Amino acid sequence: MSLMLSDMMGENDDDNSELSEHARFLTKGAFLLTPSHDLSLDKAANICDKLNFRGSFSLTKTATGILFKFSEPEDFQQVFRKGFHKVTGGRLYRKVAIPCRPQKTFSLLVHEVPVDLPEDDIRASLYRYNSVVEVTRLQTRLEQPPGTPNPIRITVASLEEYNTLLQQGLDFYGATYFPTEPLKKDMLKGSKEGEKLDLLYSQYRNNYVGSSSGLLPVFDSAGFSRIPPPPSRTLKPARS
Known part of the structure; x- marks a missing residue:
C-alpha cells in the first residue's frame, strides 16, 4: 500500500487524476473532509491504515480540511461512509464527494473484432492496463469494406498505455492481436458519436475558456474498476 502525505506548503503529491509511476496514481475516488478540526494528517492516516484497502491512497491538507484520494472506488466508499466524530471532538463537519476525472483521455479504434464477440470480453482482455475508461462498439459505420464489423472504441487515461495499444x-x-489506430474526430463527423465528441469538446472549452456554464463529463467509477487477470491453464501433449 502506498501512503503519501503532503501539506499546503509542501509538494503536491499528484496532479488532479493523473496517472504516474510509483508514488502517484490515478484518482478514482476522493472526498474533502471540512473543517478538519482536530483531525490531523497523522490521525487520518492511522484511521486509513487500519482499513483493508485494495489500492493506494493519499491525504492532502487543504485550506479548510483534508482531501482523501483513492486509487480504488471501493476504498473510497469504505472511508466515505465512516464517521469521524471522535477525532474531530464531536464537532460538525462535512464530507464533500469530489467527482474524479482524468486530466486528459486518449481514444483509439480496434478493428476486425467479430460482431458476436462481447464487449465485456474485449474489456476484460485489457487487464494489464490500469487506466481503462471506456470500451464500446461504435454504432456508426466508418469508411471500410462491406461486411467489416464496426470498430470498438477504447478510451484510456494514460498516454503510455495508449501508445502501447497503438504499437502492439x-x-x-x-x-x-486486433489491429488498432488513433481515433480522429473527422472519422465520426456527422455521426451520433461525433456529436457526442463535439459536445464534450464544447463543454471542455466552456469550462476552461471563461464560461461558468460548461460542465466537464464525469466518468463513472465503474469504468475504472480493476480488471483481474484471467485464470489460464496450458496443456501439453503426453509423451509417447
Missing part, C-alpha cells in the same frame, strides 16, 4: 494492437488473451 489489442492482445486478446494471446490468441490474436
Whole structure:
C-alpha cells in the first residue's frame, strides 16, 4: 500500500487524476473532509491504515480540511461512509464527494473484432492496463469494406498505455492481436458519436475558456474498476 502525505506548503503529491509511476496514481475516488478540526494528517492516516484497502491512497491538507484520494472506488466508499466524530471532538463537519476525472483521455479504434464477440470480453482482455475508461462498439459505420464489423472504441487515461495499444494492437488473451489506430474526430463527423465528441469538446472549452456554464463529463467509477487477470491453464501433449 502506498501512503503519501503532503501539506499546503509542501509538494503536491499528484496532479488532479493523473496517472504516474510509483508514488502517484490515478484518482478514482476522493472526498474533502471540512473543517478538519482536530483531525490531523497523522490521525487520518492511522484511521486509513487500519482499513483493508485494495489500492493506494493519499491525504492532502487543504485550506479548510483534508482531501482523501483513492486509487480504488471501493476504498473510497469504505472511508466515505465512516464517521469521524471522535477525532474531530464531536464537532460538525462535512464530507464533500469530489467527482474524479482524468486530466486528459486518449481514444483509439480496434478493428476486425467479430460482431458476436462481447464487449465485456474485449474489456476484460485489457487487464494489464490500469487506466481503462471506456470500451464500446461504435454504432456508426466508418469508411471500410462491406461486411467489416464496426470498430470498438477504447478510451484510456494514460498516454503510455495508449501508445502501447497503438504499437502492439489489442492482445486478446494471446490468441490474436486486433489491429488498432488513433481515433480522429473527422472519422465520426456527422455521426451520433461525433456529436457526442463535439459536445464534450464544447463543454471542455466552456469550462476552461471563461464560461461558468460548461460542465466537464464525469466518468463513472465503474469504468475504472480493476480488471483481474484471467485464470489460464496450458496443456501439453503426453509423451509417447
